[in-house]
Amino acid sequence: MRIALIEPDLRHAELVGRLIFAGGHACEHFTASAPFLQHAADELFDLLITENWAGDLPAEDVIPRARSILPNLPVIVLMPAPRESQIVAALHAGADDCLTKPVRGPEMLARVDALLRRAGLRRPQNRRRDVIGGYAFDAAHFAVTFRNRTVILTPKEYRLALLLFTNLSRPVSRAHILETVWARRRDVRSRTVDTHASRVRTKLQLRPEHGYSLAPLYGYGYQLDAVPADAAIAAIATG
Template sequence: MRIALIEPDLRHAEIVSRLLLAGGHACHHFRASAPFVASAENVFFDLLVTDAFCGDAAAEDVIPRVRRVLPGLPVVVLMTTPRESELVAMLQAGADDCLSKPVRGPETLARIDALMRRAGIRRPRNHVREMFGEYAFDSGRAIVSFRGQNVTLTPKELQFALLLFTNMSRPVSRAHILETVWSRRRDVRSRTLDTHASRIRTKLELRPEFGYTLMPLYGYGYRLDQIPIEKPDSADKAGLNERIVETL
C-alpha cells in the first residue's frame, strides 16, 4: 500500500518507515502537513499515518483538510501516552485508529492491515493457481483459463488482472496498481496503465455479454465488476416460438 507518514521527529519517522517497508508497504515521509496536502493534490495515498502534532498543525485540524483532498482516506494517529479523553477527541475528529508512540512493530502492522481490510483494499495472494469463478489463473505459466480456452498474459498483465480479480467490485487506485504491478516506478506513464487495462479487457473477454465490466474511474483507477447476463424474456421466447410455428 502507498502510505503517507507525517512525523516531525526524524528518528521516529525512520523507525516507522522501516517498519512499513518490512510490512510490504511504500512509505512517503513528510515532516509537516502542508507538504503532504500539496502532494495529495496530485498523488493518491491509501493511508495516512500522522503524529498527533503534524509539525505545523494539530492532527484534529489536519484530518478535515486531508479528507477534502482525498475523501475517505483512512487515518491512523500516533500519540504519546494519551489519556482517554485525548483518544476520544482524536477519534471524534475523524481518526480511524490511534497508536501509542513509540510504535510496536507487530501490533502496528496488524492494525494497519485490519484498517485496510475494512477500507476494502486487498492484495493478490501468492499462490501459483487462483480461481475466480470461471477464471483460473496459473501464475507459474502466466496462463488464464476460462470458457474452454487458455490465454497467455505478460507478467505485468497477469499481476494487473490478479489485482483486479482479487478486488472484485472494489475500486483500485492507480497508486496501488503502480505499486503492485510496476514496483512504484516513477517513469510509468498513465497511458501505459490504460493500455494494459485495455489488453486485459480484450484478452479475458471482460464484457457485459460474458458477465463482466472493467471500468476506468476518472482520476482514481479501475474497478472490475461481475454483472448478471441479460437473458431474453420468457414472454419474448414464447412469442418467438409462436412466430416460428406460424412460419412453418
C-alpha cells in the same frame, strides 16, 4: 498500498517507514501537514498515519483537511503517552485508530492491515502497483515502468529501487539498505550494495538529464534526488 506518514520526529519516522516497507507497503514521509496536503492534491494515498501534533497543526485539524482532498481516507493517529481526552478528541475528529508512540512493529502492521481491509482497500500482492515520481512499480513481476518503457529488475534491485524512491530526497543508510534488501545478512559486502545501486541507476536511467540523480554518500549510504527541470536541461546541453 501507498501510506503517507506525517511525523516531525525523524528517528521515529525512520522506524515507522522501515516497518511499513517490511509490511509490503510504500511510505512517503512528511515532517508537517502542509507538504502532505499539497502532495495529496496530486497523488493518491491509501492511508494516512499522522502524529497527534503534525508539525504545524494538530491531528484534529489535519484529518478533515485531508479528507476534503481524499474522501474516506483512513487515518491512524500516533500519540506519545496519550491521555484519554486526547484519544477521544482524535476519534471525534474522524481518526479510525490511535497508536501509542513508539510503535510496536507487529501491532502497528496488524492495525494497518485491519484498517485497510475494513476500508476495502486490500489488494492482492500480485496486483500491487505503486506510482512514485513517474515510475510505476509492479511488485508481482519486479517490473518498473517509466517514460513508456518497462524494465525487469532482480528482486533485490527492485527492493532497493523502491526503497530509494519511497525515501526520495532523503539519505538512506547502508544499514537500512542491508536490513530492507538483504534482511540484515552480515555476509553482504559493501561492494555488493554499490553494484546493485549502479545497476538500478543504469536500468532506471537515474541521471540528471532524465530528472533524477542517485548519488553515494561517503561513509553513509545513498540518496536519490529529483533534478529540477532547468538543471536537467543544462545536463543535456553539456552532454
